[in-house]
Amino acid sequence: MFAQQGRRAVARSMARAPSPLTAALLLCVVGSAGATSFCFNTSYVSTQLDLMLAEYERAELPPGAVRVRAALDVQHATIDDSTATVRLLAAMHLNWEDKRLSWNASSWGCHVTVTAAERLWLPDVNALNAVTGGNAAGVGLRARLFSEGRVAWVLRFDLTTPLSLALQAWPTDVQHVTFKFGSRHHGGLFNLSVEDFSHATVFESGTWELVKVSSTESTWRGGDVAAWQVTLRRRAAAHALAAGSVLAAAALLLLGAALLPPAARPALAATAALTASLWLVSALARLPGAAAAPQVMRVLSALCVCAALQGAGAALARRVAAVTSPPPAALRSLVTAASSLCNLAPPDGSSAEWSAWAAAAQLLDQVLQAALLFALFVLVCVYLAIP
Incomplete structure (x- = not known):
């Protein structure tokens, strides 16, 4: 209501004295009104989401063939020469379709909302060839829900894996290590595929320089596996x-x-x-x-x-x-x-x-x-x- 009154006041002022400044103010008011209309009534959206999740069974698979798209954002990578191990800090962005979580965006007045990930069905994605440090990667993180039934979730990993050092080109050697992710159960219940990640990867300075992260898809132990190869170059000028x-x-x-x-x-x-x-x-x-x-x-x-x-x-x-x-x-x-x-x-x-x-x-x-x-x-x- 306040947004409508603001638009009317600006329109009356434009009718009296149109100017570039007036036009700029009008665009700001319209933009702010559009922004506030995005999930404006959060209590109503929260109530509707609780009603939808009351009938939701998180132990059951989403209907149809489940295809989980994964993208890895490497934030830190380094090599410990003394133990010949690689430590990787990364965030894995997962997206999948679950039509049980779709709603009418017009009636809800909201297109996107968030909820606790523990309330939803989550794909069993783990590191297969590395040791995960700390607690579970997804505990405490919230999932993002879209009105068309798409779910976006972020897993955070602190991984350590052994590395067979190739020192032929030392002290300017380049090391390659592959991290594999998938279900720990024999034969996954979903199809895991690699998705191109458009976010900027952190190329930090230090003893090791992160050169690139390339993705591959492979099959291991009868289930779908997403693999990323991390390339590091030693800095020893x-x-x-x-x-x-x-x-x-x-x-x-x-x-x-x-x-x-x-x-x-x-x-x-x-x-x-x-x-x-x-x-x-x-x-x-x-x-x-x-x-x-x-x-x-x-x-x-x-x-x-x-x-x-x-x-x-x-x-x-x-x-x-x-x-x-x-x-x-x-x-x-x-x-x-x-x-x-x-x-x-x-x-x-x-x-x-x-x-x-x-x-x-x-x-x-x-x-x-x-x-x-x-x-x-x-x-x-x-x-x-x-x-």
Whole structure:
């Protein structure tokens, strides 16, 4: 009644002095009157709802084939590396048709109302492959009823599930975990389907970044199951920077050692191996257990082996150059043939018998260094290919 009197007063004022301000006021009054007419008489709607639910049997299934549509809104997701588990906080929005809960919106003066979920038939939807923390997910939450017989209900989950960590791309690894929902009874009494969710998912900042949530439908244990795959990416920019810096420093040390004579080479090779080893030891203290080792740790471990081989090759070359016995004819022929491809002349111009062993030592050293530099190039390419 007050809304009607307000509209009449505004109409009379417009008739006397029409203006843009008057038009704006009229729109506000009409809009407020329309808003108040939405379930205006709440006591009458509550009485009618109680009368309808007095004849409602919540233990019985809704008439016809029951199709429950589910949409998952992930609000928080993180991974505990120490226990290899994933914790998920999410709200599942369920919708289904129950014609026993329909009414005439014109006579009730209301199109939508809410009621306690315990008064209605509710689908048995639970997490099938995760442990639910806290109390029941839907206790205390109210269901929304629509005049055409549609029911909307929200389930809240605090889930924890084990995860098989895939650490090949550590410290920038991406983990995938699938959560399955459905009836715990063998063969559900309703059809559960996945519905696209248009609400904004919370992409929070932290150690783990929620990349995406994709939905799938599958069948498990004879009943309909709705499954969502949650993709998380680790945020460890400092670890990635440290790994790249250690690899670059060790590679440069090995490259510099290759330019030195064999006598001065072991010191730089040992420094490169020590640099990579210290990082490996510190990384192992932070790395969780997994079925596969990270690719970056494999690269740095191989680099340590290359440093050890470089030092051993230098010692072997010096040992061969120190041989004083007459060289065999096959060695002389090999050195003569190789001297046409590379310079094998002894740097100090020693005797003819000793120079054959010195040339053989130089040839051996050059072959070992070429193989080492090729292996180093492959390791750098493998590291750069890590996603």
